[in-house]
Amino acid sequence: MRRVGGSLASQAEWMAPDDVVNQVITHYLEAINWLHESTWLPRVKQFTLAPVYLTGKHLKRHQHLIASYRPSDGPEIAGVLRADHQVEVRRFSPGGETCLVIDHQRQRRMATYDARTKTRVHTQDLGDGVIVYRMAYEARGNRWKIDAFIQELPLGWETAELRQHIQELVTTPPVSVDGRCN
Numbered sequence: 001m002r003r004v005g006g007s008l009a010s011q012a013e014w015m016a017p018d019d020v021v022n023q024v025i026t027h028y029l030e031a032i033n034w035l036h037e038s039t040w041l042p043r044v045k046q047f048t049l050a051p052v053y054l055t056g057k058h059l060k061r062h063q064h065l066i067a068s069y070r071p072s073d074g075p076e077i078a079g080v081l082r083a084d085h086q087v088e089v090r091r092f093s094p095g096g097e098t099c100l101v102i103d104h105q106r107q108r109r110m111a112t113y114d115a116r117t118k119t120r121v122h123t124q125d126l127g128d129g130v131i132v133y134r135m136a137y138e139a140r141g142n143r144w145k146i147d148a149f150i151q152e153l154p155l156g157w158e159t160a161e162l163r164q165h166i167q168e169l170v171t172t173p174p175v176s177v178d179g180r181c182n
Contacts, residue, residue: 001096014092016099021089024135027053027144028087028101039078040118043069055136056147076115081126083108089135096137098147103131128155 005012015021031053038046047066054062083105092099108126113119129152136147 001092001094013090014094014096015090016092016096020096024089024099024101024144025087028103028133028135028146029085031146032085032103036080036082039080039113039115051145052141052143053145054147055138055145056134058133058146058148077121078113078115080111080113081108082111083129098134098136099144100150101133101135101146102153103133105129105131129153130155 001014001016003012004015016024034049034053038049041049043066047063050059050062050066084107086104086106088102088104090100090102106128108129110124110126111120112122112124114121131152132150133146134148134150135144137144
């Protein structure tokens with residue numbers, strides 16, 4: 001681990017060696033691909049294979065959603081988000097066990113399918129976007145996993161004009177009892 005400067009808030013941050021950064025990117029893209037492809041797996045397999053790619057809050061939310069699905073009498077619809085990914089890795093924790101992934105998604109498209117026939121029924125262009133996830137390393141599987149969705153950044157967030165309005169925080173501000181930020 002090494003300290004590097006130059007983040008948006010002009011604070012130093014921890015950075016891992018290039019081979020670790022490349023491993024984070026590879027594992028992140030494998031997880032995203034699995035999330036797309038797992039749409040067609042039986043729900044039991046979706047539930048049991050999720051811990052290979054997901055951990056923490058993201059795993060709990062994913063498994064909760066799968067467990068809440070109920071068979072319906074009508075047609076089942078499945079949505080798959082596809083995009084071209086340009087991945088940036090930043091802000092490793094001092095011990096190197098977590099980091100942030102900034103996924104610059106280009107040409108995002110939501111494809112909607114009839115899940116019974118796997119026939120595409122609609123495609124919607126969502127435009128470009130930038131999504132931030134926290135990744136966590138699990139030594140047991142020697143794998144980086146998606147741990148939490150952090151946020152979607154506004155388009156143009158890297159430009160000098162918007163940068164002055166964006167405050168980059170290392171920790172999330174506390175949340176009040178009614179769910180709003182203090």
